[in-house]
Structures are given as C-alpha cells and as structure tokens.
Amino acid sequence: MPTMLTDVFRGHPIHLPHSHQPDFTSLRELPDSYTWTPKDDLLFAAAPSPRATGENIPLIDLNNPDAASQIGHACRTWGAFQIANHGVPLELLEGIEFLTGSLFRLPVQRKLKAARSETGVSGYGVARIASFFNKQMWSEGFTISGSPLNDFRKLWPKLHLNYCDIVEEYEEHMQKLASKLMWLALNSLGVSEEDIKWARLNSDYNWAQAALQLNHYPVCPQPDRAMGLAAHTDSSLLTILYQNNTAGLQLFRDDIGWVTVPPVPGSLVVNVGDLFHILSNGLFKSVLHRARVNQTRSRLSVAFLWGPQSDTKISPVPKLVSPFESPLYRSVTWTEYLRTKATHFNKALSMIRNHREE
Ligand SMILES: O=C(O)CCC(=O)C(=O)O
Numbered sequence: 167m168p169t170m171l172t173d174v175f176r177g178h179p180i181h182l183p184h185s186h187q188p189d190f191t192s193l194r195e196l197p198d199s200y201t202w203t204p205k206d207d208l209l210f211a212a213a214p215s216p217r218a219t220g221e222n223i224p225l226i227d228l229n230n231p232d233a234a235s236q237i238g239h240a241c242r243t244w245g246a247f248q249i250a251n252h253g254v255p256l257e258l259l260e261g262i263e264f265l266t267g268s269l270f271r272l273p274v275q276r277k278l279k280a281a282r283s284e285t286g287v288s289g290y291g292v293a294r295i296a297s298f299f300n301k302q303m304w305s306e307g308f309t310i311s312g313s314p315l316n317d318f319r320k321l322w323p324k325l326h327l328n329y330c331d332i333v334e335e336y337e338e339h340m341q342k343l344a345s346k347l348m349w350l351a352l353n354s355l356g357v358s359e360e361d362i363k364w365a366r367l368n369s370d371y372n373w374a375q376a377a378l379q380l381n382h383y384p385v386c387p388q389p390d391r392a393m394g395l396a397a398h399t400d401s402s403l404l405t406i407l408y409q410n411n412t413a414g415l416q417l418f419r420d421d422i423g424w425v426t427v428p429p430v431p432g433s434l435v436v437n438v439g440d441l442f443h444i445l446s447n448g449l450f451k452s453v454l455h456r457a458r459v460n461q462t463r464s465r466l467s468v469a470f471l472w473g474p475q476s477d478t479k480i481s482p483v484p485k486l487v488s489p490f491e492s493p494l495y496r497s498v499t500w501t502e503y504l505r506t507k508a509t510h511f512n513k514a515l516s517m518i519r520n521h522r523e524e
C-alpha cells in the first residue's frame with residue numbers, strides 16, 4: 167500500500183518546542199519568545215535593494231492567449247505569480263475565507279480538541295517548521311489532509327457538514343486548476359504529457375493528492391519584530407494560495423530581496439514548490455517565501471499544497487536534461503521528500519542533488 171499523505175510522519179514525530187497556543191489577543195507587548203532578530207533567521211532583516219522599487223510579482227490573466235509563456239517566464243524568474251480569470255467562483259473563495267475565519271474565532275479550548283498530533287498531518291497547531299527555529303511565530307494554523315469530517319465534527323458539532331462541503335468543492339476546483347497550471351508551465355518548456363510517464367499512465371488526476379493549510383495571523387502589537395511564518399519553500403509541486411485583503415506574504419529574490427505580494431481581490435497566488443523545481447531540472451525556482459504580520463488587521467490565508475500520489479517517483483524530465491550532464495536531482499516520492507524536509511528543512515533540496523563532476 168502506498169503511504170498516504172496523512173501517514174507521512176507516522177514513525178517520524180516532530181517535537182515542536184512550543185506547541186501550546188498563546189491567547190494572542192491578551193498580549194499587549196511582544197514577549198521575548200516572539201521577538202525575532204537576524205540571529206534567529208539570517209534573512210530576517212534582508213534590506214530590499216534599490217531595484218526592489220517597481221518590481222512586482224506578475225499578475226497573469228488566464229484568458230490571455232499568451233498565458234503559458236507568461237507563466238513559464240514567471241516560474242523561471244520568480245517561482246511565483248498571481249492569476250486572474252482562473253475560473254474559481256468568487257462565492258467559493260468567500261466561502262473558504264468565511265470557514266477559515268470562523269475556525270480561528272473559535273475558543274482556544276475548542277480548537278485544541280482538534281489539535282494535530284506529533285506524528286499527524288491534519289489538525290490545529292503551530293506550523294510544522296516551528297521546530298527549526300528558536301523563536302515562536304505569530305500565527306496559528308489548521309491542516310486538512312483527507313476528509314476533515316472527524317476534526318470538523320469536534321470544532322462545529324452542528325455545522326460540520328456544511329463546512330465539509332465547502333472544503334470538498336474548494337479542493338475540486340483547486341485540483342483542476344493546479345493541473346492546468348502545471349501543464350501550461352511545462353508546455354512553455356516544450357514538455358507535454360507524452361514526456362512524463364506517470365502523467366501519461368494516469369489520465370485525469372489519479373496521480374495527484376493535496377493538503378489544505380489554513381493560516382491565521384492575528385493583529386500584532388509590534389509587527390516589525392515579529393514573524394508570522396518564517397522563510398521556507400513549499401514541498402509541493404505547486405501551491406495555490408488565497409489571501410484575504412491584508413498584505414503579509416513576501417517572496418525572496420536573490421537579486422532584489424523581500425518583495426511583498428499585494429492582495430488583488432479575486433486573484434490567487436501560485437508558488438512553484440520543491441518538487442516542480444526537481445521536475446523541471448532546476449529551471450523553475452521553488453520560491454522562498456514568508457508571512458509578516460500587521461498591527462491593525464488580522465490576516466487569513468489558505469494554501470492548497472498539491473503534489474503527486476505517494477508512490478509516484480518525481481525526477482527531472484529527461485527532455486530538460488542535457489545529454490552531456492546527469493540530471494540535477496535524483497528521483498524521490500513526495501513521502502520521501504517530506505521526510506527529508508522534516509529532518510533537513512531548507513537544506514532538503516541539496517540532500518537529493520546529484521553531485522556533478524566539475
Ligand atoms: O500566509 C501566507 O501568505 C503564506 C502561507 C504559506 O506559505 C504556507 O502555508 O505554506
């Protein structure tokens with residue numbers, strides 16, 4: 167039996183240093199355990215270069231006949247882009263935002279009834295990457311992998327079925343959209359379904375699975391010294407992110423520094439994940455990103471992390487590898503990669519990189 171995403175950390179518990187959630191609303195000053203300095207994260211205060219002004223993540227209209235090449239260009243330069251005219255109904259985006267808001271407004275004791283276990287993927291808790299940092303992040307999260315029914319029943323004894331329907335519909339739309347975006351990006355490199363065995367063998371999306379990560383960044387008394395979600399790359403093929411109308415997401419570019427992604431109502435942010443970087447033999451960048459917080463407005467985001475079925479081996483597409491060189495990465499399943507990431511975090515990609523003769 168292939169491992170399901172829900173079982174990925176069974177036997178690989180992650181010990182989170184601070185797993186209880188504070189009551190954010192009661193804190194008037196940032197406690198020391200939440201105060202970040204460059205010692206806690208090397209890029210914490212990376213100053214934007216003068217070039218940063220005017221540089222913005224591309225907003226791509228999917229109805230534009232040129233969308234594939236724009237997406238390909240964005241994947242190579244930014245590892246991210248925003249999309250408009252994506253076909254996901256506005257009511258569904260509003261529905262998932264409403265669900266996320268209602269979940270995080272529940273009393274802490276209720277949320278803790280659906281707390282994520284140390285070996286689990288689903289449930290309420292701090293971000294898994296918290297175990298790699300000495301300081302705590304100013305956020306709370308809820309991960310959905312597989313059916314949310316059991317957890318939702320604990321959170322909302324009466325309304326859980328309505329909320330399950332929203333999640334199911336949202337995931338269906340995201341799944342289709344993610345697949346469409348992956349092929350648009352690959353087509354821009356001259357790669358088609360014929361070139362990827364697992365895609366050719368499994369029509370539709372039988373080879374894909376996903377997780378939904380709901381994030382809440384409460385109002386923060388000293389946002390400049392706090393961190394909502396520390397810098398990381400996603401382990402997915404692609405991540406599609408919905409953010410409410412409060413800015414906070416930032417992307418890192420080596421040549422520019424941190425760039426804030428402005429919320430554009432109705433649009434979605436797409437990130438290239440580590441697996442897509444591997445599949446493209448390093449041509450697409452898996453974007454380093456983080457979330458900052460705000461003094462007056464709370465922020466919500468919903469990340470749809472999309473990847474292959476657990477037994478699908480991801481390796482660089484042969485067409486993208488020069489006949490004179492070995493592929494940049496060896497092949498990995500999503501499960502293997504997630505476990506590598508759980509141990510080595512931002513060094514996971516270098517752990518599976520093939521060493522080339524110089
Ligand atoms: O809240 C955001 O904008 C970023 C969320 C994120 O990066 C994640 O959940 O992986």
Ligand SMILES: [Fe+2]
Pocket residue numbers: 398399400455469
């Ligand atoms: Fe992320």
